[in-house]
Amino acid sequence: MEPLLVGVDVGGTTVKLAFVSDGGEILHKWSIATDKSNSGKNIITDIASSILNRLDQYKQDISSIKGVGVGAPAFLDMETGFVHEAVNLGWKNINLKKELEHKLNLPVVIDNDANTAALGEMWKGAGVQSQNLLCITIGTGIGGGIIINGEIVHGINGMAGEIGHFTVLPENGALCNCGKKGCLETISSATGMVRLAREEIAHHPDSLLATQYNKTNLLSAKMIIEAARKNDDFALEIVDKASFYLGLAIANIAITINPEKIVIGGGVSKAGSLLLKKVSKYFKQFALPRVYEGAHLALATLGNDAGVIGAAWLAKNKL
Numbered sequence: 001m002e003p004l005l006v007g008v009d010v011g012g013t014t015v016k017l018a019f020v021s022d023g024g025e026i027l028h029k030w031s032i033a034t035d036k037s038n039s040g041k042n043i044i045t046d047i048a049s050s051i052l053n054r055l056d057q058y059k060q061d062i063s064s065i066k067g068v069g070v071g072a073p074a075f076l077d078m079e080t081g082f083v084h085e086a087v088n089l090g091w092k093n094i095n096l097k098k099e100l101e102h103k104l105n106l107p108v109v110i111d112n113d114a115n116t117a118a119l120g121e122m123w124k125g126a127g128v129q130s131q132n133l134l135c136i137t138i139g140t141g142i143g144g145g146i147i148i149n150g151e152i153v154h155g156i157n158g159m160a161g162e163i164g165h166f167t168v169l170p171e172n173g174a175l176c177n178c179g180k181k182g183c184l185e186t187i188s189s190a191t192g193m194v195r196l197a198r199e200e201i202a203h204h205p206d207s208l209l210a211t212q213y214n215k216t217n218l219l220s221a222k223m224i225i226e227a228a229r230k231n232d233d234f235a236l237e238i239v240d241k242a243s244f245y246l247g248l249a250i251a252n253i254a255i256t257i258n259p260e261k262i263v264i265g266g267g268v269s270k271a272g273s274l275l276l277k278k279v280s281k282y283f284k285q286f287a288l289p290r291v292y293e294g295a296h297l298a299l300a301t302l303g304n305d306a307g308v309i310g311a312a313w314l315a316k317n318k319l
């Protein structure tokens with residue numbers, strides 16, 4: 001029987017888990033709530049017992065598992081499996097690999113969640129057949145994964161591809177979670193777009209967005225995107241601004257690495273062709289023509305499964 005892979009995608013709200021075949025097909029997937037209490041100390045125990053329970057439930061022997069891959073929203077060192085910090089989970093200075101290996105008695109490999117998403121898209125998604133790709137995940141924040149010659153680029157201490165923290169506004173930028181000002185994430189992420197809307201909404205009282213906001217007192221990236229789809233000028237302005245800085249950042253990265261594919265995923269990518277068209281326009285404006293011509297811009301196709309599939313890829317190829 002072919003070995004089974006386990007993919008784990010740790011998020012701020014849920015942990016997604018899957019049994020994945022050697023060929024990258026999800027055989028069974030499930031999720032558990034992320035318990036952030038007590039500095040996230042229960043998360044690792046929860047993951048381990050959940051995997052063991054499912055194995056039991058599916059009468060699968062633990063010896064059929066080749067290994068476990070884990071993607072986490074963290075600053076981490078893949079080689080040692082050490083997590084320096086995961087702000088959204090409360091983790092600080094924990095040896096994720098060692099602790100999980102101890103609890104499961106299985107080999108474990110870890111990486112940043114943006115990187116596992118990129119690997120997932122390379123293996124089974126929009127990046128299939130590409131060895132050189134840039135993958136951008138736009139949600140609450142902005143994550144990036146850079147794959148060159150089929151390998152994730154980590155850099156000297158695991159920070160490569162943190163493109164959400166590209167400084168795109170050198171002056172008068174908004175404060176970012178990382179402590180800097182003017183990061184791409186402060187404009188083009190879901191959070192960034194909502195911030196832009198909040199700042200300007202009083203000046204656009206007749207917009208669809210303001211009308212909805214006055215009714216519900218809610219403002220979300222989803223609302224902005226839906227209003228933009230209905231041709232609301234104010235919402236379109238926000239999506240255009242987010243796309244401008246995204247296109248600028250993508251052009252600069254693309255000039256650096258000359259990728260074959262650029263894959264955009266995450267919640268904000270649900271804006272679909274509207275976002276893609278605008279980003280493509282600005283990417284073309286700021287990139288060298290040969291760089292633009294060489295790169296195919298596409299939306300991610302795996303959705304929420306990219307992380308577990310990419311984590312399983314790690315278990316297959318890095319253990």
Ligand SMILES: [Zn+2]
Nearest residue numbers: 165176178183
């Ligand atoms: Zn930042």
